[in-house]
Amino acid sequence: MNLDPSALSYPTYIELLQRALTLWYHDPTVTTPVLKLIAELVLNRSQRLLFDVTSPNGVLLFREASKSMVSYGERVLSISDIPPDKVYPLKLKGVAICFNMLKAALCGNYVNFGVLRLYGDTALDKALDMFVKLLVSVPLKNLLDYPKVSQAYYGLLEVLTQDHMDFISGLEPSVFTYLFSSISEGLTGLDNMVCTGCCSTLDHILTFLFKKLSRQKGGMSPSPTTPFLRILDLNPGLLQGMLSSIMNIIMFENYRNQWSMSRPLLGLILLNEEYFKSLRERVIAMQPADRQPAMAQCFDNLMDKVERNLQPRNRDLFTKNMSVFRRDVSVSLRDVAPQTSSQTPTTTTTTTTSDMMV
Incomplete structure (x- = not known):
């Protein structure tokens, strides 16, 4: 049989896949393989997607991925009253694949997203809007209960905060609060991969915030007008809670990836200097009188020697200091534990951690 090569070219079969998502969006036996196929198409594995500078294929590929995600998302959101035992196969699994698809497309390095907005292409905006709609439709508990969903979400969030x-x-404030709550949960979770990703995500957010506020203090930009800055200004507890959580992890938990933790911690300290001072005083005050000078040291x-900036050299110095800090605090707490009557070292540590969180 003679097959016309043009029959295999775009957009012959991609339209068929999108049509399948439209008709059988409620059937995961159809949507799961279709979404996985599209996610694989946009994944630039081993830099296999190389287009000439005159080729529009990168933009076309992203546009079709966006269209598929939006088409599926709009329809799966219309499904109501999903039984709890069916929520993963009927909804969450497809949502996770969409998140992976969008992440792969965003970090594939074959689309200049600035050009899309320059020429009025709404593919990126529609995909990002659908990400938000899908995200807020998923309770935070479900997001954390299913490892594949949480890994897909946190991986995508890291890319979004970076670029x-x-x-x-x-x-919107409710969405931003949801994001911060999810980051906080990820930091204290048991999955090291998720925790490391949350550290990177939080660092991107704090770096952006620090630069914005530094420009304002220097008179280089107007007063805060974005919802992001207003939310943090009205809810300082969001960042302060993150600072307490990370300090607790560093001081009292056995977390190996100190480098990841040090990145957002420096930004949190610089943005909450007064709160960090009060936190420092509380921790010192909880120590026996003869150990307080050591904890203060x-x-x-x-x-x-840490300066008030987030330059790479300053970050590296802080990371080095934090490693020494963690070691010295551990030694100090071990010295205190035997002096505590009728309490085991574990009980002492738990009490201290709880007090720090107040």
């Missing part, structure tokens, strides 16, 4: 903070900073060493 699309203008979009993140313009989100630990905190002094943590910020020794």
Whole structure:
């Protein structure tokens, strides 16, 4: 049989896949393989997607991925009253694949997203809007209960905060609060991969915020007008809670990836200097009188020679200081534990952690 090569070219079969998503959106036996196929098409594995500078294929590929995600998302959101035991196969699995698809397309390095907006192409905006709609339709508990869903979400969020903070900073307060709650849960979760991703995500957000506020203080930009800055200004507890959580992890938990934790911690300290001072005083006050100078010295060493900026050299110095801080605090707490009557070292640590969170 002679087959016309043009019959295999775009957009012959991609339209068939999108039609399948439209008709059988409620059937995961159809939507799952179709979404996985599209996600694989946009994944630039081993830099296999190389287009000439005159080729529009990168834009066309992203546009079709966006169209598929939006088409599926609109229809799956219309499904109501899903039984709890069916929520993963009927909805969450497809949502996770969509998140992976969008992440692969965003970091594939074959689309200049600035050009899309320049010429009025709404493919990126529609995909990001659908991401938000799908996200807020998923309760935070479900997001954390299913590892594949949480890994897909946190992976995508890391990419968005790295390259699309203008979009993140313009989100509605309820959505932004949801994001921060999910990051906080991820930081204290048991999945090291998720925790590391949350550290990177939080660092991107804090770096963006620090730069914005630094420009305002220097008179280089007007007063805050974005929802992002207003939310944090009205809810300082969001960042303060993150600071307490990370300090607790560093001081009292056995977390190996200190480098990841140090990145957002420096930004949190610089953005919440007064709160960090009060936190420092509370921790010192909880120590026995003869150990308080040693704990105070630990905190002094943590910020020794650290400047008020987020430059790479300053970050590296803080990471080095934090490693010493963690070691010295561990030694100090071990010395205190035997002196505590009728309490085991574990009980002492738990009490201290709880007090810090107040």
